[in-house]
Amino acid sequence: MAYSMQNFEQLNSKYFEAFWVACETLNFTKTAKIIHITQSAVTQQIKKLETQLQAQLFVRAQKNLYLTPAGKKLRAFIANYLDNVAELVSEIKEQQAALCGKVRYAMPESCLISPHFSQLLQYQQQHLPQVQLQVEVNTLDVIYEKVAHYEIDFGFVTSRYNIQAVEFTSFCEEEYIWIAHGSRKLSAQKILQQPMIAYPGMEVLYEIWCKQKLPSYPAFSQLKIVGKINHLQGVMDMVSSGMGITLIPKHCLQKYHKNLSQICSGKKVMNTIYIITLENLQQTIRVREIINVFLGMH
Structure with a gap:
C-alpha cells in the first residue's frame, strides 16, 4: 500500500x-x-x-x-x-x-580475481562492522566437503557436483576470454601455443575453456608459461607489454585495461558460479545477510 x-x-x-x-x-x-x-x-x-x-x-x-x-x-x-x-x-x-559474530566462507583461487569480494569488504566495513568475515581459499573438493560437514557457512564453486547434501544458488554467469596486446585473432589450437602469463586459479578457467572449445587439449602444466603473477593487475601489465597472453573473466578486461583485446573468436565460453550451502539448514541472520549482499551485486 x-x-x-x-x-x-x-x-x-x-x-x-x-x-x-x-x-x-x-x-x-x-x-x-x-x-x-x-x-x-x-x-x-x-x-x-x-x-x-x-x-x-x-x-x-x-x-x-x-x-x-x-x-x-x-x-x-x-x-x-x-x-x-x-x-x-x-x-x-x-x-x-544476531548480526554479531563470524561468517565463514570459502572460494577457489580462480575467484580471487573477481571484484565481488572487495565490494563485499567495503560493504561490510560500512554497514556490518560487527560481522567478522572468515574467508579461505581452497580447492573445489575441499569447499564441497567443508560445506557438507558445516565447517563453513557457504562456499563459491565453479563446477556443480552431484552432492545431495548441498544446495546450489546461481551467483553469476562468467564469460572466459583469452586476451593479448593488439587485436589479432587466433584459433583455439594456436592460442595454446602462445607464451602465457598465469596467475593463481587460472588453471580452473583453462579446464573450463578447453572442455567447451577443444576435444582434446594439453595439461595446464604443459603450456608455455613465461610468467606467473599473484595479482591480476600485474598479469594485465605484462600482457599489455606484449610478454604473453592470458585467460580471464571478461568483466576483468573492462576493469583493468582498455588496450587489450579478445583474441579468440567463435562460440563464447560461459560458466555459472554457484553459492553452495548445506541443504535444509536454517542459516543465521548474519550469514543470510552476507549471501544477500553477494546476490544483490547482479
Whole structure:
C-alpha cells in the first residue's frame, strides 16, 4: 500500500502521551505535572487529537472527566501501538545481536580475481562492522566437503557436483576470454601455443575453456608459461607489454585495461558460479545477510 504525507498527518503520535496520561488521571492539571508541560499545552494537544479524529475524546459531567466512546477507542489503539513499538524494538535488538559474530566462507583461487569480494569488504566495513568475515581459499573438493560437514557457512564453486547434501544458488554467469596486446585473432589450437602469463586459479578457467572449445587439449602444466603473477593487475601489465597472453573473466578486461583485446573468436565460453550451502539448514541472520549482499551485486 502506498502512503503519502497526508496519511502521517491524520493522527500525530506526539500527542499520544498527553492523552494516555489524561486517561489515567482524568485530570488535565495532574497530567500536566506528570509529563512536565503546562495545563494549557495538555488541553491543546487533546484538542489537536480531537480535530484530527473529528470526535470528542473527553466529556465533563459536573466536575468529573470521562472518556467518550471515541476516547476509549483511541486508548485501545494507543495500547496496541505501544505493544507493537515494544515488540519492534525487541526484534530489532535481537536482529542486531544476531548480526554479531563470524561468517565463514570459502572460494577457489580462480575467484580471487573477481571484484565481488572487495565490494563485499567495503560493504561490510560500512554497514556490518560487527560481522567478522572468515574467508579461505581452497580447492573445489575441499569447499564441497567443508560445506557438507558445516565447517563453513557457504562456499563459491565453479563446477556443480552431484552432492545431495548441498544446495546450489546461481551467483553469476562468467564469460572466459583469452586476451593479448593488439587485436589479432587466433584459433583455439594456436592460442595454446602462445607464451602465457598465469596467475593463481587460472588453471580452473583453462579446464573450463578447453572442455567447451577443444576435444582434446594439453595439461595446464604443459603450456608455455613465461610468467606467473599473484595479482591480476600485474598479469594485465605484462600482457599489455606484449610478454604473453592470458585467460580471464571478461568483466576483468573492462576493469583493468582498455588496450587489450579478445583474441579468440567463435562460440563464447560461459560458466555459472554457484553459492553452495548445506541443504535444509536454517542459516543465521548474519550469514543470510552476507549471501544477500553477494546476490544483490547482479
